[in-house]
Amino acid sequence: xxxxxxxxxxxxxxxxxxxxxxxxxxxEENYAKWFARSxxxxxxxxxxxxxxxxxxxxxxxxxxxLVIERKVNYKTDLIIVIENKLGALEGxxxxxxxxxxxxxxxxxxxxxxxxxxxIKFLFLTLDPYTPAKxxxxxxxxxLDFVHVDWNNxxxxxxxxxxMYDFSSLLKEFYEPITSAKLTDNIAAKTKxxxxxxxxxxxxxxxxxxxxxxxxxxxxxxxEAGGFGRNAAVFLFSKRExxxxxxxGEKLLANSMNIHFELSINLLNFSKVSxxxxxxxxxxxxxxxxxxxxxxxxxxxxxREKRYDYLHQLIKDLDQKELFAIxxxxxxxxxxxxxxxxxxxxxxxxxxxVMEKLTPLIDHMVNIS
Numbered sequence: 432x433x434x435x436x437x438x439x440x441x442x443x444x445x446x447x448x449x450x451x452x453x454x455x456x457x458x459e460e461n462y463a464k465w466f467a468r469s470x471x472x473x474x475x476x477x478x479x480x481x482x483x484x485x486x487x488x489x490x491x492x493x494x495x496x497l498v499i500e501r502k503v504n505y506k507t508d509l510i511i512v513i514e515n516k517l518g519a520l521e522g523x524x525x526x527x528x529x530x531x532x533x534x535x536x537x538x539x540x541x542x543x544x545x546x547x548x549x550i551k552f553l554f555l556t557l558d559p560y561t562p563a564k565x566x567x568x569x570x571x572x573x574l575d576f577v578h579v580d581w582n583n584x585x586x587x588x589x590x591x592x593x594m595y596d597f598s599s600l601l602k603e604f605y606e607p608i609t610s611a612k613l614t615d616n617i618a619a620k621t622k623x624x625x626x627x628x629x630x631x632x633x634x635x636x637x638x639x640x641x642x643x644x645x646x647x648x649x650x651x652x653x654e655a656g657g658f659g660r661n662a663a664v665f666l667f668s669k670r671e672x673x674x675x676x677x678x679g680e681k682l683l684a685n686s687m688n689i690h691f692e693l694s695i696n697l698l699n700f701s702k703v704s705x706x707x708x709x710x711x712x713x714x715x716x717x718x719x720x721x722x723x724x725x726x727x728x729x730x731x732x733x734r735e736k737r738y739d740y741l742h743q744l745i746k747d748l749d750q751k752e753l754f755a756i757x758x759x760x761x762x763x764x765x766x767x768x769x770x771x772x773x774x775x776x777x778x779x780x781x782x783x784v785m786e787k788l789t790p791l792i793d794h795m796v797n798i799s
Contacts, residue, residue, distance in 0.1 A: 434596045442600050443518045449484055449496045451597070452515075455590060456482040456499065465584045467501070470571055471511050471553055478503050488537040492528045500542065507544045509551065514563065516556040518627050520654060526554065526565035557604065557627065560634045561652075577602050608632055613639065613775040617703070620774075626697035630654070630663040633695050636774045637665055645786040646793075648691075661698050666714065667691040667785060672796060677712035682721050684729035685799070686712040689792060691785055692762075702771045706781065707757075708764035708788065710734060718760040733799070738763045741795040753784070764788075 441447040456463040463480040467473040481500045488494065497513040514526055528534050530552055539546045554563035559572040576598055585591045607624055611632045621629050634652060641650055644667065652665045668690035675686040692714075693706040712721055712730065721727060742756050745764065755765040766784050770776040 434599060435593050436596045436600055442597075442604075445496065445515050445517045445519065448517060448597070449515050451593065453482040453484045453497055455585065455594075456480050459585050459587065459590065461584050461586070465579070467499075467511075469575055469579075470555065471499070471513075471551065472569070473501065473509065473511065473551065475501075478508075486538070486541055488529070488534055488541065492531070492534045492537055493522070493525060495529055498538070498542070500544070507542065507548055509549055510538065510542065510544070511551045511553060512538070513553045513555055514568065516554070516558070518557060521554075521564055524564070526552070526563040526568050530565045530567040558631060560631065560638065573601050574605060577605065604628065608635060611635055611774075613778065614773060616773055617771070617777070626661055629695070629697050633663055633665070636778065637693075640778050640782065643782060645782065646789040648785060648789065654697075661696075663695040663697055665693040665695070667693075667781075669789075672792065674796075675712075677716060677721055677724075679716065679720065680724070682712055682724045682726040682730055684726065684733045686726075686730055687734070687796070688712065688714050689796065690714065691766075691781075691788075693781065703768055703777050704771060705765050705767050707762045707766065708792070709761045710738060710763050711761040714761070737795050737798045740798050741791060744791045744794070748787075 436442050439447070452466065456466055460479070463482075464475040467475045467478075467480055478501045481502060483498050483500075484496065485494050486498050495512050496515040497511075499511040499513070500507045501509040501511070512529055514521070514529070535550055536546070538550070539548070552563075552565070552568040553571060554568040555571050555573070557573050559574060562568070562570050576594075579594075579598065581591045581594045581598070585594060607620065607628055608631045611620060613636060621632065624632070637650060637652075644650065647669045648667050649669065650665055650667050652663065654661070654663060668688070672687065672689035675681075675683045676688060677686050687710060689708070689710050691706060692709050693703070695703060721730075738758070741763065745754050745756060748754070753767050755767070757763050757765055768777055768780050770780055
């Protein structure tokens with residue numbers, strides 16, 4: 432029998448899946464209770480749930496995907512705000528706007544409820560790893576929908592079929608990710624996968640080795656786009672390498688964000704052949720944003736002094752086949768990855784190089 436979600440090409444349609452969830456909450460009491468308990472981590476004792484989609488909170492705040500009211504004796508005693516993401520990234524400051532005092536105040540007035548009613552925020556995504564930008568949002572992913580016996584949750588036959596169809600596609604989506612191992616061949620494992628699946632596999636692979644990163648290095652990740660480009664970007668850094676972050680206005684001589692950066696092409700398979708060491712005032716602001724700011728000349732002088740020092744240390748290592756010196760506005764070193772057939776090969780080379788270079792970078796940042 433044909434899969435209805437696939438037939439409608441709606442697996443990644445946030446509006447369609449949000450409407451599906453909302454309509455089931457409003458029409459199927461057992462589903463509403465299951466969703467509240469299993470997805471929202473909310474008690475449903477002696478309560479009913481009323482769901483609304485796309486409640487506009489006005490210009491400057493936006494429109495949350497799903498708002499659910501828990502009602503006891505017809506009175507709202509809890510509000511659940513859900514941002515639903517199926518492939519797309521969070522919009523600029525999106526969750527911060529919803530969770531702001533202004534956003535909460537607008538929500539209270541729109542729903543016509545007392546302002547002492549607690550609000551629970553939830554970030555529901557296909558991505559098990561990436562949290563919302565606002566820490567008020569709890570994280571949930573669609574893995575919790577995969578192995579549910581909808582016969583015990585949904586009465587309507589047509590609705591049951593749709594949810595079984597959705598669960599089936601979710602299972603297909605997650606299988607290559609949950610089964611991925613460090614010993615897998617990269618080309619074979621990522622063949623015929625979409626960009627989101629590739630990104631999630633790489634996040635999983637790199638997160639499995641976070642405890643083995645040298646010298647207090649930690650990893651963050653995101654995406655970089657542009658014309659003809661879609662990449663997962665992983666940054667490895669430590670607290671001492673992040674100082675006086677450029678905020679768009681103030682640039683100091685010792686403003687710096689130093690990190691190893693690994694970029695993974697998500698548009699098609701290409702071998703991971705290198706990664707870079709970056710020194711910049713803010714990895715999310717291009718040079719044009721700070722090159723005319725007061726303090727830039729002092730910043731450039733110190734940065735040049737520091738990377739000249741590091742470059743000499745690199746030359747002393749006499750490993751030209753591994754390191755290529757750079758003098759760009761962000762990248763100061765390119766590092767070759769030679770063994771790149773399997774995930775563990777790439778990870779092993781990453782860790783080996785970071786172990787070798789981290790003490791040298793520690794010396795560099797002490798140059799004043």
